[in-house]
Amino acid sequence: MISHRSWSDAQILWDHHLMHHDPRPCSVAIGLGSHDLGVADAAVSLYRRGMMPLIVFTGATSRTTRARMPRGEAVHYRERALELGVPASAVLVEPRARNTGENIRFSRALLEETGAGVSSVLLISKPYEERRAHATARKLWPGVSFVSASEPITFEEYLASIQDDRMVIDMLVGTLQRLLIYPAQGFMAADPVPGEVAAAYERLRRAGFTSRLMAGETGADG
Structure with missing residues (x-):
């Protein structure tokens, strides 16, 4: 749940x-x-x-x-x-x-x-x-x-279309991780993450939405 x-x-x-x-x-x-x-x-x-x-x-x-x-x-x-x-x-x-x-x-x-x-x-x-x-x-x-x-669609509509809520949330978390760490690794331009967004990301990590995270927060572009 x-x-x-x-x-x-x-x-x-x-x-x-x-x-x-x-x-x-x-x-x-x-x-x-x-x-x-x-x-x-x-x-x-x-x-x-x-x-x-x-x-x-x-x-x-x-x-x-x-x-x-x-x-x-x-x-x-x-x-x-x-x-x-x-x-x-x-x-x-x-x-x-x-x-x-x-x-x-x-x-x-x-x-x-x-x-x-x-x-x-x-x-x-x-x-x-x-x-x-x-x-x-x-x-x-x-x-x-x-x-x-992208496709003009709300979060709720997107979840209904994919029919795998946990996978989608895991993807959201994994993508945010890359926004945080990839600029320092040279993979993307810096794009600051607001504090509210970073805090939501950390709560989702602690809640177990981690399947798309990179181990140790390092690694090649994925």
């Missing part, structure tokens, strides 16, 4: 992870791989609104997605986008990335190989990965402006 305190703390982390950017037209969109097809759906919605002429879906598989997306996250995202009417010529696939840093680095390399001119990027992720993706991209791809986007 998840306590009322933990639910409240999870909502605090959810709200912090959102960047609250207004989508605007960009050179390209990058859809970061995950267990959530909502990323692909958000990319399609933005494409239909004319926000970008090209989408890069990036991602291999992980322990979370191996069973759900056996052909790889980026491949499943592309299939979803084509099913929803996006032309194949508007979708590129980067199938190797296994973490957020690789999502950015490999997508950048792919776009440079294709000769696409990129001055701005719509970063499309799960809602609770917006801030992490933005801070990572700012570190790894200077000179480009980034706009964060």
Whole structure:
């Protein structure tokens, strides 16, 4: 049973992870791989609104997605986008990335190989990965402006769509940990965490939402 305190703390982390950017037209969109097809759906919605002429879906598989997306996250995202009417010529696939840093680095390399001119990027992720993706991209791809986007969905709606409350809260906690420690390790730009958010994170850790934490709070980008 998840306590009322933990639910409240999870909502605090959810709200912090959102960047609250207004989508605007960009050179390209990058859809970061995950267990959530909502990323692909958000990319399609933005494409239909004319926000970008090209989408890069990036991602291999992980322990979370191996069973759900056996052909790889980026491949499943592309299939979803084509099913929803996006032309194949508007979708590129980067199938190797296994973490957020690789999502950015490999997508950048792919776009440079294709000769696409990129001055701005719509970063499309799960809602609770917006801030992490933005801070990572700012570190790894200077000179480009980034706009964060995700499926427009509330915390409660997202939990209902995933149907694994504990996994989602564990993810919120793991992502916040990376915001705290990765800047010092050179993986992302500094993005200060308010005291209220840090306190909620610590309470959730103590409550046992730890499956996505890195042991010893050190390690490579995951």
